[in-house]
Amino acid sequence: MGLNYDEGPYHQSERLKEYQQHARQLIKKDLAYEKEGAVWFKVPQGKTSWQDLVRGGIEFENNQIKDFVILKSDKYPSFNFAVTVDDWQMKISHVIRAEDHISNTPRQIMIYQALRAPVPEFAHLPLLRNPDHSKISKRKDPVAISWYHEKGYLPEALLNFLCLLGWSHPEGKDVFSIEEFIKNFSFQRISKSAPIFDFKKLDWLNGVYIRQKTDKDLSKLLKPFADKKMTDGLIEKTIPLVKERLVKLADYPSLVDFFIREPKIEQKLLLEKGGKDKKLIKNQFDMILKDLEKAEWRAADLENLFRGIAQAQNYHVGKFFMAVRIA
Template sequence: MSVRVRFAPSPTGHIHVGNVRTALFNYLFARNQGGKFILRIEDTDLERSSLESEKLIYEDLQWLGLDWDEGPIIGGNYGPYKQTERYKIYKKYIQKLLDEGKAYKCFCSKDELEEMKEKALKEGRPPRYNGKCRNLTLQEIESFEKEGKKASIRFKVEDLEVRISDIIKGEISFKTDAFGDFIIVRPDGMPVYNFVVVIDDALMEITHVIRGDDHLSNTPKQVLIYNALGFKVPKFAHIPMILGPDHSKLSKRHGDTSVNQFREKGYLPEALFNYLALLSWSHPEEKEILSKDELIEAFSLDRVSKSAAVFDFEKLKWMNGIYIRNKSKEELTKLCVPYLISEGLVTDRYVNENFDKLADMIESIRDNLELLSDVAQYIEVYFKLNTILDEKAKELLVKDTSIPVLRTFLSEIEKVDELNEKIYKTIVKSVQKSTGAKGKNLFMVIRIGVSGLTKGPELDKLVVNLGKDEVVKRVREILRLIGNHDF
């Protein structure tokens, strides 16, 4: 049978990076093996699930490039792909277990169950169900139902031990006396996760269940259900969790944790895809910058570590910067535009009328960008002259050569019809010859004259992109500040 894997999120909001890393490993494994990647929505938690959150999941996965072969939106031969649409299917298999004596109705109240738990703990035993309703007669069941008592349904655990061979964790043995007869349907009639996930995976012919190791404790219960219903047990691969920089479980207190947050900050999907793939997995040649195709070709579960991965925000940012620098000039500009508009630096009309000029500006600051959202900070110099000079700028401007440098530079700029890099360099040489200034007393002073800052884009590109009229206007303003001692 060809490989079939699934990602089954609950629609309760944007996807956490831990969950999307699980989706990504499933995706890479399926693509590497020429199999199918299935999306299934586990929406039985009616209080927390919503259609809006469901749409967010689709958006997050599509943005990241995790296209599914079967599931919501596109359909498939094994649907429905939402659990709330599969109740009739679940009911059929619940009845099968009851009819075969592999499950039973339990009428114990919450208070009774709590009392059992407390007693077991006091006696040093696992707090598991004591089997009180395991052997109820039909008459007793009918009597309880006539009284209006709601029953949960428990799976009857007969095996003393469950053994699994996990692709990542290896051979694992579970003693069933740790949990005993467990609930598969709540008193309100809602089947629980450990039951429905088995039915869904079995009927959708899932061959490999690749999921976080926080699900490892659920596995023995699920294996028991597989066996009781005569289903083939899939291969399991439990991947380690993702930790924050402090080595505790990654959570909101560490910063961005959802795909949407990374997207809004200006991370590129290719960079996040690449980075997440390297959390607890490594390339055979230890490469780090890898395209989707390269990751698909190299991915294998036997290179997944047993150890938890630490989410390094700085490394992700570094990797994102590499992907930004590899974008074409036009594509990078289009990606940056929304951030410039949101900061009020440009309008749609400005972009339409000055796209090439804007692209040149962004190109001059490309190497400074680690996030797309950084663009507003670095490009602001093109839209606004800084007139609140820092101490370093003031120290330079009071030197004897500074005013002559700026006045000569202004005079030379005013003589030309237009600016380009060649003309700019000729002007600078003329200023140097006339004033004798060099080094920072020349270049840094010119930079302050055209921007009011001591740092920024390459000076020749800054001057050319600003254009003659804007440069003249700015240098005059800085000279006015110096003359009036307004700094």
């Protein structure tokens, strides 16, 4: 995806001693207790609140939250305890995540306060939705980065698209780099309403980024998607023919397949679209083949040639061109 990180990655399984040590400290301070081999956090009386950077002030009554496990009987930490200790020790200043973690936040704030650790800023973003407004599912919907790679979505296009989900550029732009996003980002421009994961918008953006590539760079990107029979030279020659029509890199084989395989055309389709007159269609093709032998193979010249034949022979333009396309 082209995203860089400052350090890590870290594995919680390698930090078990850290969590166990802090759990023991909370027990010593009578802020936690052992029960059935696990360590439970004592929920204090009062209220827990924070100023969410997206949703404003949020407050929970502590009496609505029961004591909860911070260290399980297998000595592994619970989610809320592990992320709190990790974020504190790694000096995380902002926790930005989905709104379904709002209910976890008061528990984490309690742990921060019990550890006498600074509480970071929290920002809870709306959940992504499908076009039918249903919640995106990890089981049913494509959420793995590998899926988008296999379909031929460019990393910069996917990043650009994700940046637009719930956030808007101050200049109203749809196309911008990750550097421009970082420069212009502000929590004030994040919408509280659930953004729609619109594949039509993603496809359009991907097409924009494809057309920004040089033919040479695009040729390299297309190679993994091309048939093995497509040589590097042939791929480069086809770029001008497909560049404006490509939506995803995976679309490439279907657009150039006729270069390496004899197209299979049913006579029924040709007659249906070309006018149903076998003799007329055959005469049209004979005339085209004769003129193509001396024609310049440029798009504008070929179009003029075909239109000239149709006009001179008084052919039905729509049926004539359809027959040519099918053939």
